[in-house]
Amino acid sequence: MFKKILIANRGEIACRIIKTARKMGIKTVAVCSEADRDAMHVEMADEFVMIGPAPSALSYLNMDRIIEACKETGAEAVHPGYGFLSERAEFPELLKQAGITFIGPSARAISALGDKIESKRLAAAAGVSTVPGFMGVIESPQHAITIAEEIGYPVMIKASAGGGGKGIRIVNGPEEMAENFKLARSEAANSFADDRIFVEKYITNPRHIEIQILGDKHGNIIHLGERECSIQRRNQKVIEEAPSVLLDEETRQKMADQAIALAKAVDYDSAGTVEFVAGQDKSFYFLEMNTRLQVEHPVTEMITGVDLVEQMIRIAYGEKLSYAQSDIHFKGWAIESRIYAEDPTRNFLPSTGRLTIYREPESDVNADGVTVRTDSGVEEGGEISVYYDPMIAKLITHAPTRLEAIQAQRQALDSLAIEGVRPNIAFLAALMNHPRWLSGELSTNLLAEEFPEGYKPALPEGDMARQFIAIAVAAEHVHNQRKREVSKSIRPAGALKVEQNRVAILGKQSYSVKVEERQQTLLISIDGEPVRVISAWQPGNPVWAGHIDRDVVFAQIRPVLNGSRVMHGGCSADIVIYRASAAKLMRFMPERQDNTSSKQVVCPMPGLVKSVFVTEGVEVKQGDPLCIVEAMKMENILRSERDGTIAKIFAREGDSLAVDAEILEFTA
Template sequence: MFTKILIANRGEIACRVIKTARRLGIRTVAVYSEADANARHVRLADEAVLLGPAAARESYLVADKIIEACKRTGAQAVHPGYGFLSENEEFAEALAANGITFIGPPASAIRAMGSKSEAKKLMGAANVPLTPGYHGDDQTPALLHQEADQIGYPVLIKAAAGGGGKGMRLVEQSADFPDALASCKREAISSFGDDHVLIEKYITKPRHIEIQVFADTLGNCVYLFERDCSVQRRHQKVLEEAPAPGMTEERRRQMGEAAVAAAKAVGYVGAGTVEFIAMQDGTFYFMEMNTRLQVEHPVTEMITGQDLVEWQLRVAAGQPLPLAQNQLQISGHALEARIYAEDANKGFLPATGKLIRLAPPAESLNVRVDTGVEEGDEITPFYDPMIAKLIVWDENRDGALARMRKALADYQVAGLTTNIDFLSRLVACPAFAGADLDTGLIERQKDVLFPEIQPVPRDALLVATVGELLWEQHEAKAAAKLSGDPWSPWHARDGWRMNLSAARTISFKDGEALVEAQVRYRRDSWEISLAGQSTVARGKKLDGDQFAVELDDRRLIASVVAVDDKRNVFLQGSTYTLLRDDPLHRVDAGDSHGGGLTAPMPGKVVALLAQPGQKVDKGTPLLILEAMKMEHTITAPAAGVLKAFCYATGEQVADGAPLVEFEPAA
């Protein structure tokens, strides 16, 4: 076994590998960019080596720097995690040439499966079922369009070298094909350096089921059952579970054996995932093989009781697989939710910022949290905005669902927008709870998953008000302790007056609505009036941001986290956001850029879609901004005239920068 390994990755997967290595007594070397100098994986590793600037292409993607780091530290092997160089055959070959073990498959297997079109040919020869489509080398746009017409719509255009949902477009009709092809090729060349695409028939209401396979250098190969990854947004997974609901033992065996055949066809070694598109009747087709450990591998670990990273290390060291096929068993049911910094109500737009508050649920035998960040860390625009993976296990699916609902309710994040509330709605929606699964679930359940924004409820407003009052008392006590006369009554914030009790107004903004809480101080409580309805409130500060609040005859436990003027209220499993409103600082927040025509985050302009001086309708695409590995289309907020673009194609833009000069129609 190795005594020291280098982890050529960052974030939660680097921390995950460190955890297993530490248990096995293996020393670890982290690598990092300038943006990750204080990252959690750097703090956890035994050693760390700086690779370069924040941009991945100047740090995490520079193979020579990683190899040099191995030589400097004496690392005998490299674990690539997922993403970055994990499926790069040149990197695997370069490591081998330098006598360093790649904890992954042979370069030949990566190469064979790296091209979706070549992989389809190999799988066809191995009698693995294939989806109807075009996988040829002729990439003439006219020919591709013709092939799509012959296959019949809807079709899916996919980057041959793609993965993670990037370089993929669904085309519903022939007229949309040219623009979709151009967009797909543009994203493919940006993400993978290769704009080769393939076209496949789009299966209506498909399920995405993948099989975890493992092979060693001695010819042994097993499958560790399946994961259902059907719940996706923008072709990227949101929720995963194992085993797949409704899977029969016969279908599981058929898919498992097909996955093993796929692995053996390319001489596979190590951990891999064979992904299938499955129809509702159980028919399945090979989609692709990911030649690495998957993000969702923890659900497989939870139902099998195996540590897949340990398996990787043992296989890479030349040892046989720890278990044979007949020794592997499924126990219980596991779910994984990906906690992202993103705004689900704005098309899952990634978010950046500091994690002012990060309080995950307590871990146990039933609850696991894999994360690469801690409270106080930042989610930057340079990498994937994942905060953590929340994994739960129980004896059956209903039990796992209940644990996931509770764990999400207990997850508190403040400082940036997250998808936690969206995930809570998703897990609770009838379609998911009833295992009515397919890759279009989010779209067909959008009325449930994206309800109209409701006003912040009265209880949350009362809690926010009590939170302000308690914080003022806390600050007053702290100031009194530092003063020359800590017992002076002038330090008190109890509203005492000579005759009548004191009254004041505490104001918040709920979206655009101004909410005013009229507060009257009493001897041991406050009388708070909202919209003419009064409540007697008391509060007691507990640990951290948590406090107990009594509202008339009810007692609640809540938290309020302040980030500048923003107040994040955590109450009974829900999160509410308010802005503390100070009348002395109110300004007219007019929008001088025609309504939202600013960069949602730092990025690069990749396409201009209109002409200066052009009259456009509301919703007309104006430009495409690439940010955090995704393309975002900026559209006209109303009918009007596009006066000018503020940036040219290829230029970088800052967060909040105006992108166009736009004049709304009169």
């Protein structure tokens, strides 16, 4: 077995690979850019090599420097993780010339299957169902329109060398083609150094289902079942699960057979994923093959018990597969949520900065067979950089049934505390409670259909509102108890209870609250309805945990003036608590007026100005494009929210802007 391997990646996947290598007794070498000098994967590895400046083109994509790092440290093999160099066919070739093993498939397989156009040709030849489209490079918007009219709108423009949702645009008619063609091509060039794109039919109301395969260098290929990745935003997966609610055993076997047939056509020898777009009627078509480890691989590991990273390492070393197809059994249900540094209330704009709070939920197996797993590459005090993908962590739950896995995911999301950047946790928690998700009626359009105006955290209602008030009142009781202790005005020994009358305000509604303490239990009356609360929460802990009546509840909690901000289940509310006498006077207080102006257009995220479409003095209409700001490798078009005249432009092409930096100003 290898004695030392180098991980040509960063973040959570680098940490994930290091954990398995450590378990196998293999020493690890991390590589890092100047921006990642203090990153977790650097701390975890046995040694590290600095390979260049922050931009990935000068560091993590620098093949020559990574090979030099192998030679400097004596690393015998390289695991590329996903992204970066994982699907660059020239990389394993260069490694081979240097006498270093690539922990992944052959350069031939990467070249054939990593290219979306060539892979479709191979799939068709191998008898795999394929989506109608043009199996060639599209040279111009007019060429794309010609193809689209032949196969019918809507169509999907895709980067040939693409992956991770980059370089993809959906076009519903010829009038949308020119702009989307340009954006897809630009993103493809920026993300993959390859601007080739192609066009294929967009299947309406589709589901995204993929088959995980493993192949060795001795001709053995098996599958490890499917994952459903239909919950997507901008073609980027958000939630994944295994198995799929849609598939029956017959359809699963057909998909797996086609995936294995394609892998055999190129003598595939590593972990790989064959992706399909599926109709609600269980029809399916080949989408692409990812010749690498997938972001969502943990859900497959949880239901099969197979460590995919370990198998990749053993296959690369030349060992035969540790499993036959008959050894693969599926147990329970697994769900993965991707935790991103992006603000869901501002159209999911990337959020960068330092993690002032980062607390993961407890990871263990409980008595009900529920497992919580967090794959991350960050720690408290770490920084989310503008240079790389905004993923913070992956939260995985496994349980005997889908509903139990969802319930575990809900609790885990409510237990994950992050501050310093704006994460998408509340949005994911809201999804876990959404009726379509719970019923399994999924499609890749679900988020666009159910959140057409974006995500805004809802105020809790009914029983959940009572839980929110109970949490805030219980927290206020602990604060008051601490104040009494500090002031030395502690209750006399032997006192069994203290009654406290309060008024809690949630939104525009007031609730009369009475608190009675009995040993370790709080009896809280909310408008006359009793609630029993037990919790060991202490001030300063960002996660409130306890029992409310018979429910186990986890919630995010932060102090606000005269109360607490509580976030739970995708809902958020500030609960303000007053003494009854003070509450009577509050109705005479004037409401704060919003005097903000909409004259300025500010940068919604840290990023680079790629283009400015307007000039001073020009008139624009609502919806007109104003500029393009690139952040986290994605190009974002900022459009005018009003009709008006441009008075002044502050930003120019090539400028690096901080969040809320002024871009332009309208006349009054």
